[in-house]
């Protein structure tokens with residue numbers, strides 16, 4: 001099992017972002033993208049999921065096109081994607097059903113101690129509460145490939161530690177692809193580090 005990206009190039013009108021990125025993400029391990037703001041991390045994630053146009057010679061999971069394998073991957077880019085009229089519970093039920101997951105909703109709620117707010121509408125959530133819900137969606141999806149953009153933003157130190165411990169555990173049997181501005185905290189848990197320099201993605205195995 002592997003997620004393969006072949007010759008991925010991303011550009012916008014008058015802007016070149018990524019040049020010819022080829023890589024194989026294996027079925028387990030934690031892959032960390034660290035690069036300066038605006039270098040193209042989010043654009044790579046969106047391209048892998050087919051959310052933006054890119055040039056490539058294939059983005060596949062187990063040699064099958066990504067479009068056929070969408071339930072093997074979970075990507076929820078930001079809490080800005082939430083409909084604030086819905087509750088956390090609405091989202092947890094939706095993702096559990098859509099991803100046909102066996103993970104228990106109550107276990108995930110308990111993990112983040114979300115009991116007091118999970119049934120309220122998201123408009124009442126603080127930044128950290130929204131971020132915990134976002135992470136809870138990854139946990140409930142139980143997808144084989146978890147692609148996480150700045151997943152530890154908005155979390156306090158203890159919550160970031162708790163998340164990293166969980167990701168470390170999950171990366172023993174799942175592929176986790178993460179970008180983070182808290183790179184010093186994530187480094188020790190990363191199996192591979194990727195960085196972007198002059199539009200090229202390079203291995204940065206410290």
Ligand SMILES: Nc1ncnc2c1ncn2[C@@H]1O[C@H](COP(=O)(O)OP(=O)(O)OP(=O)(O)O)[C@@H](O)[C@H]1O
Pocket residue numbers: 012013015017035036037038039040041042043044
């Ligand atoms: N839809 C778009 N149209 C035009 N330019 C875009 C679009 N999306 C991103 N860009 C540009 O592409 C470049 C890469 O953006 P991207 O969001 O991928 O960077 P990033 O590495 O994720 O940044 P950050 O660390 O700040 O989140 C930036 O110069 C950005 O302005």
